[in-house]
Amino acid sequence: MSGGEGTLRAIADAIAVDAHADQRRRHGAPYIDHPRAVCAIAADIAMAVGQPFGEVDAAVALLHDVLEDSPHHTVADLSARCGPDIARQVELLTKVGKGHDVTVAYYGQLMTAPSSTRLIKIADRLHNLSELHKANDDAKLHAYVVETRSFVRPLTDGFDAAARAGLRAAVDHAIDNALRNGAAATAATTTTTAGAGLYAILQPRPDTEQTLSRVHAMLRGGAARVQLRVKPTDGLSDKQWLELLVEVATIAGRYGADVVVNDRADLAFAARHLGLPVGVHVGDGDLPPRFARALLGSEALLGTSTHSVAQLREMVAEGSAGHVALGPIWASPTKVGHADVVGTDALREACVGAPMPVVAIGGITSTERAAEAVRAGAHWIAVVSALDGDDDDAVHLMARRFALSIAAARGAATPAAGDSL
16 A cells, blocks of 8 residues: 555545546536545544544445446555455445345445444445435335335444444434435425534525525435524615515425524514525524514514523523524634523533523534534534525535534434434
């Protein structure tokens, strides 16, 4: 093997780039985006369920379909450049041929493969499921879902109970999200809403179409709740804000996702008057929760911000809010002069016995922090800056990574609830 272990990932990435040169995914994206995404997702879910994922694993993830897609790369070549262990795992991940018998034999072989190899295959399927909507092919989508349930989900067997439950939760989440994203599914409105997951907070763009495109990217990635940050400095009139809110709520309804507007209970009231189930999140200087509740009614989604365990318990006792945010858990990169950092110990204390969902917010800039907040007991994980890029595809992938790591961490934290076939 040429180079030290610290260079393995770079070597593998270079091989993958060469193997997939000029290749594109069915929906037109450069193919190299896929192995890189699989590597990131595998690392995320491994971290979320407490499994190791090192340099060798990253190399295998980057190379997982090189043998299948490039006749110029062989097991011997990979063995010489990356080592026999990596070559052997890549060979196990290589599916040669098509048809049911080939599929059965392929997954039968993977069932006895090392756990790291199976985890990479699971990550491969998770990414493919998240991208299927781009092909606009419901037949392919449903075939993938059937195969995932029949063959990919059982690859979690052999992991310890917590890891198995977490991985299955991630697979189930990916299936549900793919079905919501399907061409037929998005043509109809669903009233299903989640009770936990990725809470994406969006600062609207100056251009409405850019904002709506970003909302699509977040929801396709797996966000179960979207909050629009309405600020007077954005230059939009209340009428324009209401029009934007109506469009966002209509899009979110197709995904079964919640929509919340910050601060402005009046805008939420107007949207609800138009028949859209928009909620509001109020902060310290906004209309107090009890008045927002009186305005919006008992069924409206209503949240409020707190900055200490004592304050959170006051809001719980007051009883008007349906969920309470606690933060900043870590220093926030999006707010200057924010409240003192709360930390995960306070989050854990606040979540114990809380009769309503707790939203962790502030400084959740990585999937590692998201999973840590889940393990502390948070139901919702609010993410702001990590979903604030300029490229919708990058935001979609980042939302997908957060949603999967949140689902996996929650499943691993409660194996009894996620460990059934």
